Amino acid sequence: MELSRRSFLKLSGAGIGVTALAQLGFTTPAYAADVELRIREAKESTTVCPYCSMGCSAIVSVQDDKVVGIEGLPDSPINRASLCSKGQAIFQVANNERRLKKVLYRAPGGTDWEEKTWEEAIPAIARLIKDTRDANFVEEEEIDGQKVKANRCEGIAQLGGAALDNEECYLASKFARALGLVYIEHQARI
Numbered sequence: 001m002e003l004s005r006r007s008f009l010k011l012s013g014a015g016i017g018v019t020a021l022a023q024l025g026f027t028t029p030a031y032a033a034d035v036e037l038r039i040r041e042a043k044e045s046t047t048v049c050p051y052c053s054m055g056c057s058a059i060v061s062v063q064d065d066k067v068v069g070i071e072g073l074p075d076s077p078i079n080r081a082s083l084c085s086k087g088q089a090i091f092q093v094a095n096n097e098r099r100l101k102k103v104l105y106r107a108p109g110g111t112d113w114e115e116k117t118w119e120e121a122i123p124a125i126a127r128l129i130k131d132t133r134d135a136n137f138v139e140e141e142e143i144d145g146q147k148v149k150a151n152r153c154e155g156i157a158q159l160g161g162a163a164l165d166n167e168e169c170y171l172a173s174k175f176a177r178a179l180g181l182v183y184i185e186h187q188a189r190i
């Protein structure tokens with residue numbers, strides 16, 4: 001397009017005029033967004049992302065037993081409303097037909113899984129922990145010809161998860177150390 005000096009000045013004047021009007025508050029009209037939020041009927045609660053040691057917090061919107069929205073929690077000093085792509089995908093942990101909701105037990109050497117209740121599972125897990133700990137507890141060992149107290153259990157390892165908060169980690173590690181465990185690790189470090 002050919003632009004004469006006169007039309008260039010006219011166009012520049014119009015541009016300056018629009019900018020000046022905008023600075024005075026005369027802008028193009030704003031249109032209200034008429035969008036129905038899909039979380040408008042949902043119930044909100046908060047959670048912690050389970051995927052890494054950052055421990056970002058999220059708001060989870062649930063409707064009809066289904067997660068319909070995930071947002072970063074603005075009140076969290078860790079992530080301040082942001083979530084990485086993994087955090088935005090945590091709804092898949094709940095909305096997942098492969099998620100286990102019952103205790104499944106497979107007997108040693110067995111091939112089939114049986115459903116158990118927590119009332120059956122918890123005492124059985126406690127029994128196995130106690131028996132394994134007692135069978136593998138090292139009370140003393142010899143170092144340079146000297147007998148020294150060891151008081152450790154090398155037969156059990158504990159693995160923590162990033163979804164645990166500070167207080168839960170404190171309790172879990174205290175429990176493990178009370179049993180004498182030395183192999184204590186965290187999912188975010190391996």
Ligand code: SF4
Nearest residue numbers: 049052055056084087
């Ligand atoms: S949102 Fe991302 S950075 Fe935050 S805890 Fe989850 S995986 Fe880690």
